[in-house]
Amino acid sequence: MNWLIAILLLCLGGCLWGLGSANRDEVIGLLEQMLAVGLLLVVLFIGHQILLEILFLAIAIWLPKARSGLSLSLPPANRDDVLIPF
Template sequence: MPWWTSLLFLAISVMLWMSGRNNPDDVIGLLERLLAALLVLVVVLVSQNLVLESVALIAALRLPFASGSRH
């Protein structure tokens, strides 16, 4: 996938995410945010762009761990 297509998909995903956050209907807003996340996954996993894959890996590694303490 060319770099300009990746940037276009990322721009569309940002617009969808912002539209989903501002949508008064919760279901449509959730759908827009899911579509935005799917577009980002397509760009990261399909585009074979090492920079984007590295950023996604670093972001995934920085996620907090779930606490395993049970009472």
């Protein structure tokens, strides 16, 4: 896949993502966002654009890690709710 097609697909995916975020109908908006993610995956996995792959790998490494072992904040004792920790 050449760079022009990859950039065109990424721009189309960006437009679809923007339309999906601005759409008032949640189902259609989610569908547009899923199509945008599909276009991104096509560019990454079929196009073999190494620069894009390195960029997204760097973004994934930069994301904060999930912390394990966080304690639950318990509600006040004077409530009638039952807390069942999982």
